[in-house]
Amino acid sequence: MINIREKLAQNGLKVTPQRVAVYEAITRLNNHPNAEAITDYIKRKYPNIAVGTVYNTLETFVQKGIISRIKTNGDVMRYDADLNGHHHLYSRDARRIEDYHDEELNQFLSEYIRKKQIPNFTVEDINVQIVGKFID
Amino acid sequence: MINIREKLAQNGLKVTPQRVAVYEAITRLNNHPNAEAITDYIKRKYPNIAVGTVYNTLETFVQKGIISRIKTNGDVMRYDADLNGHHHLYSRDARRIEDYHDEELNQFLSEYIRKKQIPNFTVEDINVQIVGKFID
DNA sequence: TCTTATATAAGAATAATTCTAATTTATATT
């Protein structure tokens, strides 16, 4: 578990209650929330936060590598505080997104792609989206 | 190469010049265009097409499985007329997206995921996004 | 405590997409 205050300081960012709140919202919600869900969550304790601040903060965090953005299919941008290389399970409509951790798969893919040598392209990250149906 | 007129008929869709134009724009542009690029392309020959029609048409095509939408990272929705299972290479900013065809990888992944049996999830599609730098 | 660069609030602006209602058209039927 990351200490967000330290992380902010390490990145030369001021430690503000808004930033701490945004980070906590993402980890607490824990379901790849979008900006609106994050804002709503924060407003329960901190009703005056401006949406612009939430968007700014999210952008800053993504730039600094504190969180990541998740690519979706027709849905709005969503965010993830888990930075351990992992993949995602998507419902068809991408409304629901869950983590899929699989170290064996990570190993295989980076090795495979490294060997394959894609011409004119330097690989930085590999990302698997598994689309299907959640049963529950 | 698919005959779009037949494809429309097969799907119970009327064969209109707008629909044909949208499909042709996506195949001709061939670089995962967004709705704006598609509209601009069509307007050169067909200046009166309404943006709403382009959006409707894209949505209809996606529903019917005639084209696919591509998930991106902060960019707008983009479209692909190539339905042969393939993956994508993304630049960091996702401005540039290229196809990555690799049948061996497809084989491996579907086999791997099938064996792995993700609990409470039925896999329908697997999608690899390779993020990195294009060299050229 | 003071200074100042940085961050935030509030709301206006923008951009992508969707919606609405009137009109037109593709296709099935005569």
Next chain:
DNA sequence: AATATAAATTAGAATTATTCTTATATAAGA
């Protein structure tokens, strides 16, 4: 070929997510 009708298109208004602007407030170092 003409007609009927369900479906599609147009034009522009509406909506929604996100970004921008500017004045004010604040964190952190001196």
